[in-house]
Amino acid sequence: MNEALKELLDLLDLEQIELDIFRGRSPEERIQRVFGGQVAAQALVAAGRTVPPERYVHSLHAYFIRPGDPAIPIVYNVERVRDGRSFTTRRISAIQHGKVIFTMSASFHVMETGVEHQAAVMPDVVAPESLPMFQDRMLEVVGEDSPWREWLARPRPVDARYVTPLTWEAHRDPELRGSETNVWFRYDAELPDDPLLHVVLAAYASDFTLVDTVLLTHGLAWGASNVAGASLDHAMWFHRPFRVDDWMMYAQESPWSGAARGLARGEMFTRSGELAVSVVQEAMIRVS
Structure with missing residues (x-):
């Protein structure tokens, strides 16, 4: 495992600072703003920390609202919107300088069986x-x-x-x-x-x-x-x-x-x- 992957896995190991509140950091690089994929990944980690492990994430919908500042930590607030019999919904807000920079809604689902098909075909490459x-x-x-x-x-x-x-x-x-x-x-x-x-x-x-x-x-x-x-x-x-x-x-x-x-x-x-x-x-x- 190279150092970049080790660093990424460390970035995804969020610090829990209160119930449903987590803190993440950014890599120590000279960049103008935080990489969007990092914020999305950390937000999903925060949501997952509040969901039973037998429920698997099946979708997320996110908005990038403001550029993230790589010099300071990002605080992730998780709202427990719903815990149903089969589905769990979480809403996550990423905050810096007292302002929301990113929001995500994520849905988790127990593993079930049902009808199956796949029309999409992988490119022949x-x-x-x-x-x-x-x-x-x-x-x-x-x-x-x-x-x-x-x-x-x-x-x-x-x-x-x-x-x-x-x-x-x-x-x-x-x-x-x-x-x-x-x-x-x-x-x-x-x-x-x-x-x-x-x-x-x-x-x-x-x-x-x-x-x-x-x-x-x-x-x-x-x-x-x-x-x-x-x-x-x-x-x-x-x-x-x-x-x-x-x-x-x-x-x-x-x-x-x-x-x-x-x-x-x-x-x-x-x-x-x-x-x-x-x-x-x-x-x-x-x-x-």
């Missing part, structure tokens, strides 16, 4: 072992003397391998533009058999590439274009148990953008092709 890691591929694009080199050399908790073009590649070559992104990802260490942990880590990883799918359509790229953006809302549905220390295929598409916003949808499949997670996100995207 090459195996992850045949693809370079994101940072190696990105370094080829920007060059060894790029100021991005130091950032790319940092260890990462998630091993991501793109099947489709990177936004920087499409920025330089219009022929590579498109509205779909396919990425293999996994956490490169054996993780505990805790279903909530794997869901939380999927939520963390889900925010890395969705907005990029919108940018890819227009040949835009963070750091290479005059583009500014931020996640507005984020929704996830968890369909079956899965493990993020096994390879997951994250198939994403952007059906629409306009009015300084962009919409992206994603589906996470197990390597065997089972649909495990569905994701939808809208983001603010402004080009100057």
Whole structure:
């Protein structure tokens, strides 16, 4: 397990400071705002701490309201909205400087049997072992003397391998533009058999590439274009148990953008092709 993954797991180990009140911190990095996937993951951990372990999270709906300040802790207040016979609902507010920066509603469900079908089909893509890691591929694009080199050399908790073009590649070559992104990802260490942990880590990883799918359509790229953006809302549905220390295929598409916003949808499949997670996100995207 590399140091970045150890640090992430430590960030997800929230401190309980009162009944249904938790405190989380951010990594010690020079960043302007807290990564949205981190806030979503920590909020889901806080909610899970108030729910019996036999109830599994099946959905979340979140809004990013204000940018998070990485210099101070984030306080998570959990409201116990309902504890029913089969479903449990929690509402979580993330607070900094006395203001709400993020809200989430999460629903948990006892394991039941019922009708089953899967219409979604995993894209027919090459195996992850045949693809370079994101940072190696990105370094080829920007060059060894790029100021991005130091950032790319940092260890990462998630091993991501793109099947489709990177936004920087499409920025330089219009022929590579498109509205779909396919990425293999996994956490490169054996993780505990805790279903909530794997869901939380999927939520963390889900925010890395969705907005990029919108940018890819227009040949835009963070750091290479005059583009500014931020996640507005984020929704996830968890369909079956899965493990993020096994390879997951994250198939994403952007059906629409306009009015300084962009919409992206994603589906996470197990390597065997089972649909495990569905994701939808809208983001603010402004080009100057």
